[in-house]
Amino acid sequence: MSSIEARSWAFLSEAPAHRDIETLEAHFRRTLAAFGFDRYCCTRLRGLEAHEAPTVVSRHGFEPWDRRYWRERYIEQDPCATWIADSRTGFTWTDVREAAPVATAQAMWSEAAAEGMSNAFVVQMPGPLGEKIILRMTSPSSRLSPQHRPLLEGVGVVFATLAVRLRELAGDRPGPGTLTRREGQCLAWAAKGKSDWEIGAILDISPKTVNHHVEAAKRKLDCPTRIQAVTAALACGLLPKV
Template sequence: MCPKKQVIQALPELLNAQTIQQVKDRVQRSICAIGFDYYLIGLEDPAGAIDQYSVETNYPRDCVESYSRQKWITRDPVVRHCRQSPVPMIWHREHFPGEACRLYEESESHGIATGVATALRGARYNRLMMISVANGATYTPRLGSWLQETMPMVQLLASYAYEAISRIDREAIAAEIGLTRREGECLHWAAVGKTSWEISRILGCSEATVNFHFRNVIHKLGVTNRRQAVARALSVGLIRP
């Protein structure tokens, strides 16, 4: 079976992953089918702070720990590109000038020498995610042509991984916060601009009941008013815009 067909057939399984570990396992199988050895998925904090992010990767532990210890996140040319542009990037030694050359040389020593990186921000979750896939091959024009051909598959894989991870995170947050069905419905209608009276008519209850639900929501989300509750719920994906 050709790599492209193998990856495409595996996408529904990736989308339906129930845990982050399942996402990682399925991403790894897909990138291996394409011809890569390593992957790194970086997902920013909902607030968008560059120093608040989560990483899922199969990079060697020593490599990851050194990267974190030296705080390369703010100086990594690949991360910088992904934060600034949704256009996929083929990266290799020439993309790591100056002090970043040290980062490249350390990565290369672990078999991470060339790769493709891409980023996306979903309309539903509004969180930036980047995925970078790599192997240890030395860059040549021929390898560059192959990397160019793999870009669509990497982008497609990133889209499905983003959706799966965001759904899993949203469900975990929802379970932790513990909103009831009615509280979620009140938040949804508040997000589209409905007043308590209008929501009470939609849900078939009293306005006082709607306000009761909102007091509970505000407490559970750790905010001070309804507007902040809606903003918080949108930022973590509890409700859709």
């Protein structure tokens, strides 16, 4: 087994056990390095318009390029946007350039290469709120061995999925009383009759995470039902204004 395969399988088997985003990110960076990739950016994307910059889930070394990309409105000439809109996954910038050379994008490619990003591997998957999760991993080299592409795609999908989940949970910080901030928010919206899906859309977290927070609040308040938990939290003054 090659070092790339060994590191990939180690990540795939160990990553689900990580309980914080920082540990996951560090492990992912070490794994990417085995492929010759040194930067990445994982985002939640709801649109492909110039004014709709995506929500960043996790990134390393990508900040300068992202600022330039959105400032220069490269989204309007980036052929990768079409591939993403068509839900293509597991593609490289080289694939895009060779399939459909776009003259207007040459400046963008040249500037990326000048910043040490000669090629990128892109994977995407559906997000918990109907958006797309996009992961771009870049390399100073333009080469990516075909035999390594399935492994890198698997590693990327697992990382992005776990990163979204851990980032949601990382927003849960201790608040007043016995409830965390997120638990209080979820109960407060539940008190207004909102469903888990609606609360998730409001707080930008998944319905599954909303249910996680509500169930945690029920246990802390020793209440068997959601309605009783809301009532108890109101009586104790634990619900924030929403």
